[in-house]
Every structure is written in structure tokens, then in C-alpha cells.
Amino acid sequence: MTALQFSGDLEVPQTIWSIDDLGLRDMSGQGSLQYITRLARRVFSVNTALIAVVEDGVERQLLVSGLGLPEAWERSGALPLSKSFSQFVLRDGSTLAVEDKDNHPLGPALRDREELPYHAYLGAPIFAPTGEVLGVLCVIDEAPRPWCDEDLAVMEDLAHCVTDALALRSALLTRQDLQREVEQTLDQTRRRAALRDSIVAAFTEPDRTSEQRLQAMLAAGCEALNMTAAAVTRVDGSHALILAQHDMRGEATAPIERDSTGSLTAHLLSGQEIVWFNDAAEAGLADRPAFDGKPPSGFIGAPLVLEGLAYGTLEFVASDAAQSDALEQDGALVRMIAMFIVTQLEVFSQIDRLKYSESALLQYILDLRAEM
Incomplete structure (x- = not known):
């Protein structure tokens, strides 16, 4: 399994959860997260909104849900962290608003900045059920645009919705694991009872x-x-x-x-x-x-x-x-x-x-x- 952690220069906090455990590797199966992505795009009147998580040992963010993505991103299903402001959201665990990548202090740190198909960026961290930074919910705009405090507050609320959805998914998986353990225990109990009856029959x-x-x-x-x-x-x-x-x-x-x-x-x-x-x-x-x-x-x-x-x-x-x-x-x-x-x-x-x-x-x- 792939652990949701990143071991690179960004020192993104590590977590015990995994992309495969939470079923985040296939974009086609993310109905509930797709709804949040669609809502984010409408609220901020942008063409592109996405949810991405960090993949273990690989300098990239895996796209979990997205709308209006550039064709190259959608085809690859991932984006290098070095090309995205999401790297700083993951590093700091806090919301980041960028009005224009060309004039922002963090802009020069982006690789191939001139070729990126956007100028404005707004992103907030999403968290694993155990509290670690797991990924980012973000929107991007082709043109520069200002972001107000209300924009940041709404983005954080939507990111909390993603975090809650992942927590619910984790709880359901945990419940399924517990159910399997109970079924295995019951099966073992039945086998022991059958064995005991057979032994008693052999003696009597x-x-x-x-x-x-x-x-x-x-x-x-x-x-x-x-x-x-x-x-x-x-x-x-x-x-x-x-x-x-x-x-x-x-x-x-x-x-x-x-x-x-x-x-x-x-x-x-x-x-x-x-x-x-x-x-x-x-x-x-x-x-x-x-x-x-x-x-x-x-x-x-x-x-x-x-x-x-x-x-x-x-x-x-x-x-x-x-x-x-x-x-x-x-x-x-x-x-x-x-x-x-x-x-x-x-x-x-x-x-x-x-x-x-x-x-x-x-x-x-x-x-x-x-x-x-």
C-alpha cells in the first residue's frame, strides 16, 4: 500500500493512512468528493477546482477529484508538487491565497512558472482522520484575481467537508474490518463447537x-x-x-x-x-x-x-x-x-x-x- 506521507524537502507531516486504504487512487469512484469540487468551482466562479493528496516517496500530488483540469493533468492523474502552490499548503498546513503567481513572493519557487495555465490560486489543507495533513482542496483561475477574507473562510469550510467525508469513509472501513473480525470469531467459535461435539461423539x-x-x-x-x-x-x-x-x-x-x-x-x-x-x-x-x-x-x-x-x-x-x-x-x-x-x-x-x-x-x- 502507499502511505499518505511525503518524504522530501517540503517535510510534509507523515501519516499512517494510505491512498489505497481510503480508496483515493481512482478518480472515477469519488462521487461525494466530486460534489464538493463542483460546489467549489461554482462558489468561486472558476473553471478549475480539484482535490489532491500526497503520494508516498513521490514528488507529486495525486488527483482525487477535479473539474476543468488541463488535459495533460487529467491524462496523467497527477501533478508535480514543484509546479503547484499546494506544496506550501502541505508544508504549512494552512490556507494559501495567491492573486498572481508572477507577483507573489512564493512564485519564483515554482518550476516552469511561466508555462503554468493559471495565475490565481486559493487552496486549503485537508486532513486525515488522525489529524495529519493529507492533501489540498484548491481552485485556480487563468487570470489574476483578488481573494477576500470571506473567500478564505469559505474555502476552509469546504476543505473541512472533504476532511469529514474522508473521516466517514475511514469509519466505514474500520467498521467493515471489525465486522470481518467478528465474523471470523463466530466462524472459529462454530468450528470449535463442532469439533467439541465430534470429540465427545468419538468418546461416547x-x-x-x-x-x-x-x-x-x-x-x-x-x-x-x-x-x-x-x-x-x-x-x-x-x-x-x-x-x-x-x-x-x-x-x-x-x-x-x-x-x-x-x-x-x-x-x-x-x-x-x-x-x-x-x-x-x-x-x-x-x-x-x-x-x-x-x-x-x-x-x-x-x-x-x-x-x-x-x-x-x-x-x-x-x-x-x-x-x-x-x-x-x-x-x-x-x-x-x-x-x-x-x-x-x-x-x-x-x-x-x-x-x-x-x-x-x-x-x-x-x-x-x-x-x-
Whole structure:
């Protein structure tokens, strides 16, 4: 975006607003400002009236609205500041009246003064909603003419109307931004509620194995997070075993066991914190594969800690980065899924311990029989 500020010898005050933010780059869409320009031309009985704003880093004023403009100005859509008295209005932030450019003290500072298609100038500053000088409303006359105090007062009132119109536009844009944020929050709330319901269903529906419950949670997570595939892994040293996985595309599953060296799986366990990105190179994780052995376009994952020890990982991948443009906000969803998965893994752990105990007991009985 182009900031509405000017960094040149004139030292025009800088502002956080932008030409593109306020929609000021296209003259064809300035209905309300065109009305003010038309009124200024009628009030002062001149042929040319215009509204211009300062463009960032460029020694020129961008024409926002104008009537009776010279053909060359209208065609270019801009005018160099060095050819206009507007540079002094922007510099000083005050109204300027020039009866005749050839006899005014500031006239010699204008470039190509002799070639300019006007003699008289009257301009007032317009301001951004945050108070910075943003541009100028001005009228020009081909012939010299005097300006009275009433003329200056009327021009300032019209400039205030432009400032108010821009403030209203800014408020509407801000309201639209807030509305989008509210809609995004509501959408996230709905997705969390749907995910919670799916997780509860995975835990409460009868006749489901532990593996089926894990897969149900992964499927719900993919849908809620708008991701392509997901998996739960068990890591032992450099080996990663996939306990459960889900693929929204219905593609064949990845190998059940693989080497996790240099992978996102190993990265998750080493950092012991949630990781998300839309750009692997920007995140410093380029070429690191996820659980499926492929570097993902979008990724969000969390380490799984069981009984105080690193157990494995929960990983979600997206084949298209655009699918996962709110990964940071979705971190809470992944933490929720990870919490329920750890609960389910505790069941696995208890079963493993029970199987080990049964095996040990059976071996003890066999050893006793052998000694008898």
C-alpha cells in the first residue's frame, strides 16, 4: 500500500493512512468528493477546482477529484508538487491565497512558472482522520484575481467537508474490518463447537475401538481446521510409528513406520511446543517432511506428552497453504484435540502394561512348572 506521507524537502507531516486504504487512487469512484469540487468551482466562479493528496516517496500530488483540469493533468492523474502552490499548503498546513503567481513572493519557487495555465490560486489543507495533513482542496483561475477574507473562510469550510467525508469513509472501513473480525470469531467459535461435539461423539459412541476413536478425532480436526490430512505418531528414538491417520482426499495411507530424523515430527518433540506455518521456508523449516514423508504447504502440530514423557506427535498438514490461513488462531483447537488424544493414549498405555503384566505372570507360572 502507499502511505499518505511525503518524504522530501517540503517535510510534509507523515501519516499512517494510505491512498489505497481510503480508496483515493481512482478518480472515477469519488462521487461525494466530486460534489464538493463542483460546489467549489461554482462558489468561486472558476473553471478549475480539484482535490489532491500526497503520494508516498513521490514528488507529486495525486488527483482525487477535479473539474476543468488541463488535459495533460487529467491524462496523467497527477501533478508535480514543484509546479503547484499546494506544496506550501502541505508544508504549512494552512490556507494559501495567491492573486498572481508572477507577483507573489512564493512564485519564483515554482518550476516552469511561466508555462503554468493559471495565475490565481486559493487552496486549503485537508486532513486525515488522525489529524495529519493529507492533501489540498484548491481552485485556480487563468487570470489574476483578488481573494477576500470571506473567500478564505469559505474555502476552509469546504476543505473541512472533504476532511469529514474522508473521516466517514475511514469509519466505514474500520467498521467493515471489525465486522470481518467478528465474523471470523463466530466462524472459529462454530468450528470449535463442532469439533467439541465430534470429540465427545468419538468418546461416547459405543462399539468403537481406540483406533477408531483416534481416527474420528483426526477427521473432525481436519474438517474444523480445513486441513488435508492428520496423524498421531508414537516416537521411539529416531523411529516414528503412525498409530492413526486420516486423509480428507481418500488417498492411500503413508508407511506405518519411518525414520523421523530431520522431520517435523522430530522438530515438534525437540521444541516441546505447538508449531504452525503457511510458509515452511519463512518458518525456517523448508524440506522437513511431516508424518506422511512430504514437506507440507501448511502445517500445524503439537507434541504429545504422556506421564511426563515425550510420547509422540499430533500433526495436521495442508496441501495448499491457502487452506490454512488462520493457523495461529487454530492453535487452541489443536491443543484441545491433543488433550483428548493423550487421554486415549493413556488407555493404550494401560493396555500395554496389562499385557506386559499378563505375559510376565504367564512366564512366572511356566518357570515354576519347569522347576517342579
